[in-house]
Amino acid sequence: MMPRLRWIPMVLCGALTACGARPAAPVTGAVPVPVRPATQPAPAAPAAPLASNAALQRFVDSLVAQPQFSSAHWGILVVAPDRREPLASVNADKLVMPASNMKLVTAAVALAQLGADFRWRTTFVRTGPIVRGVLRGDIVVYGSGDPSISVAMRGDPLTAFAPLVDALKAAGVRRVAGRVRSADSVAFPGSPLGFGWDWDDLNEAYGAGVSELLFNDAFTDVIVTGCGRVGTTACATSSPLRTAPIVRSAVVTRAAGSGPPQLQWWRDSSTVPGIAIRGSIAAGDSTRVSAAQPDTRSVYVAAVMEALTRGGITVAAGKRTRPGHAVVIASDTLCTLQSAELRDVLTAMQKPSQNQIAEALFRTIGLQVTGVGTPDSARAVVERQLATWGVRGDAYAIRDGSGLSRHDYLTPSALVRVLGEMRAYDFFSAYVDALPVAGVDGTLRNRMQVVAQGRVRAKTGTIDKARALSGYVTTADGQELIFSIIANNFAVPNREVDRTAEAIVERLVNMRRTTP
Numbered sequence: 001m002m003p004r005l006r007w008i009p010m011v012l013c014g015a016l017t018a019c020g021a022r023p024a025a026p027v028t029g030a031v032p033v034p035v036r037p038a039t040q041p042a043p044a045a046p047a048a049p050l051a052s053n054a055a056l057q058r059f060v061d062s063l064v065a066q067p068q069f070s071s072a073h074w075g076i077l078v079v080a081p082d083r084r085e086p087l088a089s090v091n092a093d094k095l096v097m098p099a100s101n102m103k104l105v106t107a108a109v110a111l112a113q114l115g116a117d118f119r120w121r122t123t124f125v126r127t128g129p130i131v132r133g134v135l136r137g138d139i140v141v142y143g144s145g146d147p148s149i150s151v152a153m154r155g156d157p158l159t160a161f162a163p164l165v166d167a168l169k170a171a172g173v174r175r176v177a178g179r180v181r182s183a184d185s186v187a188f189p190g191s192p193l194g195f196g197w198d199w200d201d202l203n204e205a206y207g208a209g210v211s212e213l214l215f216n217d218a219f220t221d222v223i224v225t226g227c228g229r230v231g232t233t234a235c236a237t238s239s240p241l242r243t244a245p246i247v248r249s250a251v252v253t254r255a256a257g258s259g260p261p262q263l264q265w266w267r268d269s270s271t272v273p274g275i276a277i278r279g280s281i282a283a284g285d286s287t288r289v290s291a292a293q294p295d296t297r298s299v300y301v302a303a304v305m306e307a308l309t310r311g312g313i314t315v316a317a318g319k320r321t322r323p324g325h326a327v328v329i330a331s332d333t334l335c336t337l338q339s340a341e342l343r344d345v346l347t348a349m350q351k352p353s354q355n356q357i358a359e360a361l362f363r364t365i366g367l368q369v370t371g372v373g374t375p376d377s378a379r380a381v382v383e384r385q386l387a388t389w390g391v392r393g394d395a396y397a398i399r400d401g402s403g404l405s406r407h408d409y410l411t412p413s414a415l416v417r418v419l420g421e422m423r424a425y426d427f428f429s430a431y432v433d434a435l436p437v438a439g440v441d442g443t444l445r446n447r448m449q450v451v452a453q454g455r456v457r458a459k460t461g462t463i464d465k466a467r468a469l470s471g472y473v474t475t476a477d478g479q480e481l482i483f484s485i486i487a488n489n490f491a492v493p494n495r496e497v498d499r500t501a502e503a504i505v506e507r508l509v510n511m512r513r514t515t516p
Contacts, residue, residue, distance in 0.1 A: 099461030102403030120146035165311035187212035194400035208292035244302030246274030351442030362401025
């Protein structure tokens, strides 16, 4: 597990009696994509050749030509930023499925368009007056996709709502007569799922859909315990919320010592959206599974409810799980929360390869630049930014922000170009520091621990029949190289592909420049 990121949210809380405008609806007209000028690097010194470039190419060719990869498709490119010719190249201009290496593009465009200090805003408004300690109306939440209210980023995600509790208490509110509900206008319209996501992934935590209201990366942990007598229903509880989503359990307790748990779970929207789980577990045994939330908005609203209850404020009418249509009056703003900065959110996305943060960020790019928070608007912004960086239009096909889609394609040349462009910006540290470090943290914590430990910062990627590793490596004499290594259509275990990629990267770590 990556270390938890601790941050203190910036909060804008107005007095409840002061005038506050209703949050504006997103603008629907597209606007030109602003492009931030890159900071021009100092002129490079004359490049000295890297030792044994031809030997490196032969080494790479020999690895990908192994019989076990006879049906595989490799895309590889290694460059030194101050050299015109690549150090090694295999199908560098051919399209490959990048898996989570797509997050390298999403993060790069987000930094270029939004800036490293960008923050999401979530606004809470009321629909009625406060009379003798009672808010006679609803609390309505207007979200914009904040992905930072999670166990991973906060430890206790309910602490995110403390400013709302404080604002209500400051106004003397002890009871809310109405409901807590999501706004009728949504920032991320359309399907919560990405185009081309595999049906088999949708019940898993990494396959959860996203909306403008996200709580705990859109997944819930279900803890199943073999309690009670054999043949009775096992105990099942949810975390980090006790109240949502509803868990419908048909897990049966077996005899103690009768083997590991046998469980299946899925989204259950037959009545109130929840998580259904069935199977069996041995008496006294316990296990935890992570399941996609069936309705992210209702879980977020439940989280607000739980935070209010913890703070001693009663919500009489409960929660509304679907957007409502009540008219919001003037002077209604309760509180506006601001998320962690984008630089910190990128670390939470890249180190563990968190798909839902990437998808929220992708749609946020579209929302902030064009006023429309859809994947199509985001894709248009990304494509225009790639064109600005000199990436050819036939070098990519982008359908989501995380790489979970099986319709995403990139060339290694396009990825290396993006990685190279990032070096010219003043936010480069935010970009590179978010990446996993070999042998240290994230998805590279247990890889390349000896030869390359601490000297490789790179993004991994995995979906069925696709394995990727792209990023930066520091050579034996302190030179930085950029690389992309992606394999598709292989029939061997992932570990065999990893060994090949790691052998190439470790060869780069040991390279030195020769004397001119």
